[in-house]
Amino acid sequence: MKRFSNISIYIAIFLILFRGIAFAASGTIYANGDITTTNWTSGTCTTNLYSCISEGTTSPNDTNYIQTPNGVTATYVYTNTASPADVQTVTAMTITVRADKTGGRSGTLDVYYSTDGTDPTVQIGSTVNLVNGTLTDHTFSANGLSLTKTQIDALRIKYVATLGSTGGGGGTAAMVTASQTDLTYTPAPTPTPSPSPTPTPANPVSTNYQLLDFGFGAGGSASSSSTNYMFQGILGEIETASLSSTNYLTLPGLTYTLEPNTPLAPIFTNPSGYYNKLHIVIDNGANPTDATYVIQVSTDPTFSTNIYFVQADDTLGTKPVFQNYTLWGSTTGFDIIGLTGGTTYYARVAARTGAYQQGFWSQSANSATTNPTLIFSVQTTSQSTPPFNINLGSLTPGSISTSSDKVTTNITTNAVNGGLIYIYGSNNGLKSISAGNYTINSTTNDLSTISEGYGLQGTSTTQTSGGPMVFDTPYAGTGNNVGVIDTSKRTLSDSSNTPVTGGQASFELKAKASSTTPTAGDYTDLISLIATGSF
């Protein structure tokens, strides 16, 4: 403890001394302007009395001087050069005047000063008696001062020479050949080095704000640039505090001003009830054309899990893909494909500039895929509910009978490749059990050219939207041309490989018996209709 106490004392002493030596400075200022020159003349100077004394007393030039007439009181007030730039507080000053008198009578000199630009009234030092015929450096000191640089730079010094007019020896005049003022001051702390010559905005200022310090910070800088953007890095600490609300965030530091604009939330829709894709139009945030964008998709509204990125082929993948606005479909947008039905997806966009400067995520938008849909029903002209029957009546040999009722199939589907309706029969024709299973065979033919046959002919198609519905070969015949209805599942109609709403396809049945078609009352066939979507 004792050793510690001694050491602490030595340290304290050292600091005090170090502080005293390190923190005291001196400088000299000289006369550099005349204020009052009452009864002082330039002597050998033609103009500006101060110029005869401004060389200072350290290296005086006694050949030029200022002087007074005999037996007068002369007042000379002058200003000085600026104090050293590092002056913070002047603690003492000494004014040295090199002067003498000529003549036998008395001659004194008083020195006054002021630091506010007014007539000096504060005497410094004491009255001195000028030496007759011998130039002498007279000093006038003031200590314990606390003058600012502004004050000392406003220093005015007044000489008042009082010269006797009585006594012996004739008239007396004063002469001053040189003068200087030595200052003792506390210097200001070493200032921060000025910013590098890198061009900075010319004095950014607005009505209420002004940037006092800007540009590259200390510690070095690095940059990465593209055509329109440059990334500037600052070594060292930067303030990371930020003000934020739910939807907005302000960040300090000039680096953030170079980030790309944050796009608006994308337009994310399901315009046609898709079950496996959604349409997206991203916003470019008014970024330059060389900016690229990444689209993040998730089933989690917080984007904490199930995170995917849209790939260049419009599918979802796990790796971010950046493309420019044009490749992402510009104002038209594009479809994100390969999605799962019945799922809500969330999407957001971020822009990127330069090689790696990605901006903030936009607000997200969401849209949902629908489930695959298929709605199918059958009806006849006179029946809206099953069981459905079509009676061709009594077939007259040699005559073609056409069903009075038509069969209508109804289909609605969002299958991307459209809907299909298949048909097949049970008997390969109209079969009579009582006639020993005799069958009026179904055929694809013109019934008017054959003696016996049975088949189907499409009569009309329509749809509310999508499609259109069409009959497939051989069911699109006219006249007495019919298509076969056998035990094979054949495509009766389809929606042209396109989703369809309210699709309808109606058909009728035709049959013809020959003169040898066995008479029977139980000719029948059972037609089955199947609807499917090609998803």
Add this chain to the structure above:
Amino acid sequence: MKFPKIKVNNLKNPRVLLSVVLNISLLLLVLYPLLQPQLANATVTEGFVRLDRLSTGQAISGTACLKSTLTTQTATTIVFPQGWIISSTASNWTTTTTNLPTDPSGGGAATAWPGIGTATSVNGLSVTFPTTSFVAGNFYCFNFTGASSTIGPAGNNQNGELETLGGAPYTDQLNWAASIVSSGGEQVTVSASVSATMTFSLSGNSIALGTLSTSTVSSGNVTETVGTNARNGWVSWIKGAQGTTTLGALHSTVANADISVPTGTYGTVYDLATTTGYVIDADSGTGAPTIATAYNGTNTTSGGVSTTLFQQMASNTAPTAGDTVTINARAKIPATQTAANDYSDTLTITAAGSF
């Protein structure tokens, strides 16, 4: 008893904490694919599951088709909609690859689903079948039947899935929908009837035998044409106006005499080359009708005797547009036949369809 030391790790120990973090990270990396949502694979070009019946309660069978751009398939799973009855016995789910549909989008023929066979497993609504790798771009199909499995209740937009395994977690995935109707709602019964028809004609209404001879047989004929859609064909009968119920004759009112086969009787065929009398012979024509034995002469001089009763002459067993029968009347007289020029008989021929 000395218990083994139980090492307790202090999570405040940085080394212990780091170890825990690394192990959790490794676990997440392994399980990561399973944590991802199921994404419908954009490599499926088209696909569907077509059921054979769409009525509620019907047995489940149908056809599954798929076109993919990938080639890493190892199994196929059909996931049926909620509410359907799915047999949990894998062997109940069988497959075939015959009579496959054509590609709706390309029109080409389907290719048999590679490696398809009886299901290997059933898990709830999911039935898994064996499969081998596709050729990218081929349109593959297979038919499936699920014994003891039935379609669920009626309703639209019933969703199922068709998946091929071999990827993470799938190679291909297709969502499909079905519309199930009430019982019979997708079927139409077509009915028709065919009325009975019958046509009959004779080519003439008289046969002139001329002046009969004692040495040669005189013949004449008419043709009967019969058409009918009677499913059992037709029968034709003949009867004469003269003679008896067992023996017909040509009768002369002037001579009050008959020309008939001596001691002849119905049912026997007589050859007038060796005897005299009056016979009827029927010959089969178009349609090859069957000639009754009684009138089936063996040559151009023979025949059977008519009677005053209808006797079956010809028939056929199937519908015909026009069968023909040539009906021949023949006569030859003995030397003792009373001369007259009014010997005659009236034959009545009829036919009926056997419906």
